[in-house]
Amino acid sequence: MNLSNLSVGLSTYLLVGAMLFCLGLYGVFAKRNIIAILMSIELMLNAVNINFVAFNRFIWNQKIDVHYILTGHVAALFVIVVAAAEVAVGLALVITIYRNRQSTNVDEFNWLKW
């Protein structure tokens, strides 16, 4: 099998993104440590970024003046910005909770039912 003959198209990138997304999803559902959940959320955001960039690379066609349109990259950039802010605030929250409850076990944070 000649690997170099396999073309890597949009579908492949999208599939990679899908796999990363689903792995992150599994982490969100199944982990007990809250920091692990945050890490899985980062994974999901990464997958989204891959999607943006892949679409930008393979589909976007327009050209304004002589400049290339990089809307997908801009979106990915903003996602990174937001992800960073979110991680900051999220970890601050985790630390606050840890200070109160001495635990990072998300099973114990069950006040959403009231």
Added chain:
Amino acid sequence: MFKEMHDLFQWAGLIPALPFLSFLLIAFVTKRSKGLSSTVSILAILTALGLAIAIAIGVIQSGAEIVEHPVIVNMNWLNIEGLKINFGTMVDPLNAMMLFVVTLVASMVQIYSLGYMKGDKGWSRYYTYQSLFAFSMLGMVLATNLLQLFIFWELVGLCSYLLIGFWYFKVSAREAAKKAFMTTRVGDFGLLLAILFLYTKFGTLDFVALSAILNTNMQNVALIGTASYVTVMAFLLFMGPVGKSGQFPLHVWLPDAMEGPTPVSALIHAATMVVAGVYLVARMYFLFDHADPSALQFIADIGAFTAIFAASIAIAQDDIKRILAYSTLSQLGYMMFGLGVGAYSGSMFHLMTHAFFKALMFLGAGSVIYAMHHKQDIWEMGGLWKTMPITGTTFFVGILAISGVPPFAGFFSKDEILANALHNGHPIIYGVGLFTAFLTAFYMSRLFFVTFCGPAKPENHTKESPWSMTIPLMILAFFSVVGGWVALPEHNFAFYVHYLPLGHEFEREAIDWGMAGISVLAGLLGIGLAYIIYIKKAIAAESIVARFPTAYKVLQNKYYVDELYLWIIKHVMGGLANVLYWFDIYVVDGIINGIAFITRGSANGLRRTSTGQLQTYAMVFFFAVVIIFMVFAFGEGQLTSLNPLAMLGGVK
């Protein structure tokens, strides 16, 4: 003349109203005063008696007119769509006869009770119940429609229950009262079904209206098998009298009803309440006439069987009241089979004469019991005629009357029934009736000879009863003698009280002296046999018993019918009750518990969706997304194109 009498008949409603007023007065006003209570009650019933006599005279003087056109006063009680009920009074010869009989016996009994119930703590209560009973019975007799009759029928049953269980501190009295009520209830169920059936089919319960409807040509459609619905109605209707009038198999309550005070037994269970069933059949005779002949044949068979059945038990009983109770059952059987074979006038005539002499004998027995300090076994009595001449003489009159010896009352009525039985083609029933007449004479004479004749037992210290008790005895004895003579004149009893099928003319039947002679012979034979055994002691009673020990045992134990019923109730109904109980516990409760269980179980399961944990919610969220995807994708079978899915991401 009819016109003036007509106005009197409008006031017939006053007759039951007076005892009702007395009931209210005693129950609410004069309860504390014994003297006042009895006075009010007796005054009321005597006034009612006076009115009844006036009405009876009016009826006789109206002649043939009132036979064709009874006087009816109706008041509309309930009138809603589909249901119209009247309340009113009806005066025709049958009613007038019943009014007279009931008021006469009731007044005699109430006067008698002055002496018999002396010193009883429940005096006022007793007279309350007596007035209530008089009201109910008179109301029933005057009823114009079946519903009114049924209401009063039930009221009469209630009074019977109250009066049988009058001495409620005795367990046997309570049990007897319950038994009476429940046994008659079984019959009343059939009666109620018949009433409902009649109403749905004919839309009216009025006697006159029903008679008119049945006389016109109506469709007699077959209902069950080959029986038309009129026949079914007739059979159902007869169930009421089977219970109330103590026909076999619902006769078991009457002997036990002797637990009540003797005047009560005289009034209710000899002369008036138990004949309510016979009266009902007579009132609704047109229904039986239009039904299949098997209905009347059935009535005749049951009546004849009851007659001989009860008579055979009576010859082996030792309690004075029990013997009289079985005698009543036997005579009721006579009246029933009289109606069954078509002797309408004869049956009603026997009703009247029987009321006189049976009430007489019961009151006489009460007098004996009173003198014997409430001992009731006849073998402990003896030679009472010497110390109680009035009681003895009147009782002897009663014996002769019931045995059918002329010129006493029973002769005319019994003979008419037997003659009709043979002439209308029921030879077997005639034979049974004749043999029962022989048995009746035998056991009644046995009772009389053992109680009143022979050596007196000095330990009894008997003396004659007070005037309050002996005067009613004498009055009733007078009627037992002359009561039968109303069969003799031109416009005799049958002229007024008869039933004519449509299109027939009334013809006066002469007395068949040949048949009469045979009935008298049977009665005299019975008396003679009792004389030989108990007075002459030529044949010892003990030797007869020794020769037929099992027969005697069976007779003495009333053919073990009570035991059989107890067994049925315990095993059959008990078994059924157990099955239904099982059903209730496991199926009905099971359903309820199952619903609760399902609720609990589903709640248990569903609570997992509200854990409060974010991870669970996120899982459900994405799971829902997958489901929605599947709905869109496979719902329209467009897996390959997935066009709706292309919209999901907003890519187009």
Added chain:
Amino acid sequence: MGTVVFFIFAIMAIAAAWGVVTSKNIVHSALFLVLSFSGVAVLYVLMNADFLAAVQILIYTGAVAIMIIFAVMLTLRGEISESNPENHHWGWGALVAVLVFIMMALVILANPDWRILATPWTSGGSAEDLSLLLLTKFMIPFEVAAVLLTIALAGAVVLAKGVKESK
């Protein structure tokens, strides 16, 4: 050539992500996360997004991952080797994740027309091109992002500082 590189680093990224979510040791998870980020950065490079790749490495691996490790250090209790267990319904989670993946794969693979460009463009993606966009067309989102970061900073400080004990 590009294909080989792609496959190597794609598989690396995915394997590292697998390690993140299945490792029982949280520090191992964090390190696997770093590896995954790096793999994704290489994929960006393959897609002509070089500036973005640099940003990814700088911010994700250089800041976010470090922050995560700091937080792990601050909240660590008990045994490190068991500090990242699965919870009791991890089976359901796996099932839902697989289902979602199947759903997405179906969409991706079964779509008949992705309208892919006939001629792929192979240049652009540098900082110059990106900055032109940011400062003209996406000016306002750019400023808003700045505000967001400031607020996040302030919020994190407030949260981490804690509430003063009232006397």
